[in-house]
Amino acid sequence: MTTILETQQLTKSFGNNQILKGIDSKIEKGEVIVVIGPSGSGKSTYLRCLNSLETSTSGTVSFEGQVVNQLSEEQLDKIREKMGMVFQSFNLFANYSVLQNLNLAPMYVQGISETEATQKSRALLAQVGLADKADAQPTSLSGGQQQRVAIARALAMNPDVMLFDEPTSALDPEMVGEVLNVIKDLAQTGMTMVIVTHEMGFAKNVADQVWFMDQGQLIEKGTPEQVFDHPQEARTKDFLSKILAS
Numbered sequence: 001m002t003t004i005l006e007t008q009q010l011t012k013s014f015g016n017n018q019i020l021k022g023i024d025s026k027i028e029k030g031e032v033i034v035v036i037g038p039s040g041s042g043k044s045t046y047l048r049c050l051n052s053l054e055t056s057t058s059g060t061v062s063f064e065g066q067v068v069n070q071l072s073e074e075q076l077d078k079i080r081e082k083m084g085m086v087f088q089s090f091n092l093f094a095n096y097s098v099l100q101n102l103n104l105a106p107m108y109v110q111g112i113s114e115t116e117a118t119q120k121s122r123a124l125l126a127q128v129g130l131a132d133k134a135d136a137q138p139t140s141l142s143g144g145q146q147q148r149v150a151i152a153r154a155l156a157m158n159p160d161v162m163l164f165d166e167p168t169s170a171l172d173p174e175m176v177g178e179v180l181n182v183i184k185d186l187a188q189t190g191m192t193m194v195i196v197t198h199e200m201g202f203a204k205n206v207a208d209q210v211w212f213m214d215q216g217q218l219i220e221k222g223t224p225e226q227v228f229d230h231p232q233e234a235r236t237k238d239f240l241s242k243i244l245a246s
Contacts, residue, residue: 001028004161004192005050009059012045019045021216022059027161027194032187034203034224035196037213038239043196046213047165050194051083052076064160081109084154084162088170090146092138098125098149099134102156110157117156124152128182144175148182155186162186164195200243204228212236 005027012020019042027033035043048054049061052068061068063079071079092101102121106112125131128148138146147167154162164183168176180202187193187206197203203210203224210227212220212235220227220236228244231237 003027003062004029004064005194006062007046007049007059008062010046010049010056010061011058012042012049012054013057018057019216020049020056023216023218025211025218027192029160029192030190031192031208032206033194033209033211034207035194035211035213036198036200036203036239037219041213042216043213044165047085047163047194047196051080051085051163053085081157082160084157084159086147086150086154086162086164086167088166090138090143090150090170092146092149092153094137094139096138097134098130098136098138098141101138101149102153105153106156121152121156124155125149127155127185128152129178142175143171144178147171147175147179151179151182151186161192161194164193164197166196166198168197168199198243200228200240212239214239 003026007023007025010020010023011018023046037043045054049056056069068079099118099121102124103114103117106117106120107114122131122134125134128151130145130148133141133145138149141149167183168179171179180199183195184206207224209221210224211218212227214235220231220233227236228240231240
């Protein structure tokens with residue numbers, strides 16, 4: 001297995017508030033990691049440290065063998081190109097069409113032609129079930145459609161890893177499935193993914209590993225069967241009993 005992302009004793013503090021407390025983690029190429037845990041446990045901060053949206057307070061983040069903390073801003077930008085990020089809010093440019101949203105980064109960051117970008121963008125829109133929405137404005141789309149556009153936009157950069165920060169939490173319940181199905185299909189292609197989510201059924205179906213985080217620590221890791229059916233830690237058992245009962 002090739003390790004694509006690794007953290008060693010990763011900590012992150014905001015003032016006196018320590019959010020991450022010495023996280024050791026390793027993500028292999030092609031793995032789908034689903035991170036679960038209560039709100040405020042540090043899941044999103046962990047994700048943001050992986051792609052340097054947040055700078056860690058101590059410890060290291062390594063991506064494809066490079067220690068990210070030691071890189072210049074210019075080198076970091078190169079790393080971020082290889083890491084697709086999908087947020088809770090869709091962050092689409094409202095004054096551009098769906099197609100333009102997808103074309104922007106490949107054209108201006110990677111320098112590919114508009115013709116080539118458009119060809120690829122249309123293929124990605126078809127992949128997420130939105131081939132007919134290329135010329136639409138993002139504001140005319142449902143939340144689920146906007147999030148699928150956001151996923152396609154992240155894929156347009158040919159990332160080596162995709163990070164999802166609660167991609168369905170801002171959606172109406174009936175739209176959740178359409179976004180999760182796109183992510184599920186992506187998992188079938190061998191894309192390396194780290195997904196923070198509260199969707200436990202999805203985690204069971206898609207994850208190679210489930211990681212349970214609480215109070216800034218990785219409490220438990222294992223296959224979905226190990227974590228959901230035979231949790232070892234009392235805190236994991238307590239969390240799952242409340243979540244799965246609701």
